[in-house]
Amino acid sequence: MAMNESQPQVSESVRRGIEKDAKDVARLYSTKPIRVIHGPRQYVIPVNYFSPKGKDNSDVFDAGTTKSNYFGFFLFLPEYGGYTQDNWRDQLDRRRIQVIQVKDVGAERKQSVNKAGYGEPHAQFENVKRGLEGQPSFHVYDLVGYRPRNSRVDAVWVGTRSNGEFFYFRSHLAPGDPPRKDGVFPFCDVRYFSEKEDLYIHYRYSNDHLAKWREIDDAIWTKLRSWRVK
Numbered sequence: 001m002a003m004n005e006s007q008p009q010v011s012e013s014v015r016r017g018i019e020k021d022a023k024d025v026a027r028l029y030s031t032k033p034i035r036v037i038h039g040p041r042q043y044v045i046p047v048n049y050f051s052p053k054g055k056d057n058s059d060v061f062d063a064g065t066t067k068s069n070y071f072g073f074f075l076f077l078p079e080y081g082g083y084t085q086d087n088w089r090d091q092l093d094r095r096r097i098q099v100i101q102v103k104d105v106g107a108e109r110k111q112s113v114n115k116a117g118y119g120e121p122h123a124q125f126e127n128v129k130r131g132l133e134g135q136p137s138f139h140v141y142d143l144v145g146y147r148p149r150n151s152r153v154d155a156v157w158v159g160t161r162s163n164g165e166f167f168y169f170r171s172h173l174a175p176g177d178p179p180r181k182d183g184v185f186p187f188c189d190v191r192y193f194s195e196k197e198d199l200y201i202h203y204r205y206s207n208d209h210l211a212k213w214r215e216i217d218d219a220i221w222t223k224l225r226s227w228r229v230k
Helices: 012-028 121-129 207-227
Strands: 033-038 041-046 060-062 070-076 096-103 138-140 143-146 155-160 166-171 187-194 199-206
Touching: 033 070, 041 207, 070 207, 096 207, 121 155, 121 166, 121 187, 155 207, 166 207, 187 207, 199 207
Parallel strands: 033 060
Antiparallel strands: 033 041, 070 096, 096 199, 138 143, 143 155, 155 166, 166 187, 187 199
């Protein structure tokens, strides 16, 4: 068998797309500061935390123009930096942390009886608890982990954040689980309202880094505090 027959082939259209992206990144990569207006808060964030091709982006982003008044950004392990001129290439990069939403839930919603509705973590966990096994299957990484009552797939985790707040999140895999074969890219999904930060946050990262849950959570909030100017 010829060597090229045993190697995965890249179609011409894919190859051209990769080449075009590489040229665009070389031309448009930037670390210029972007002022993010988020209600009464303001942040100054290098544009490479949003995109590897941000040179021509507006210098100001008003989160109030989005439907739910939020913004998001990307971080990469292990340094928790933004996009470089190289790390954009792998769309399934296991080092990437996607912060999908940072938003203010509003004073009215915080007075709501439905606390889970705005992301209060205790209330969220109580809502899903009835569907979980009675006793946790896991005690690892300073976390307690539960399986769904009628499934051996996925896990729900509870723990304590560095600031003492209750923490709740989900993952596609638990320690010792075999790789998934359903095409799902396994990740940890975190969504909660922090009373101390007075913000709701939603972020995801590769299931490979479950053990780093607290480090990742700390790093995200440290970035937000370092960027905040108002």
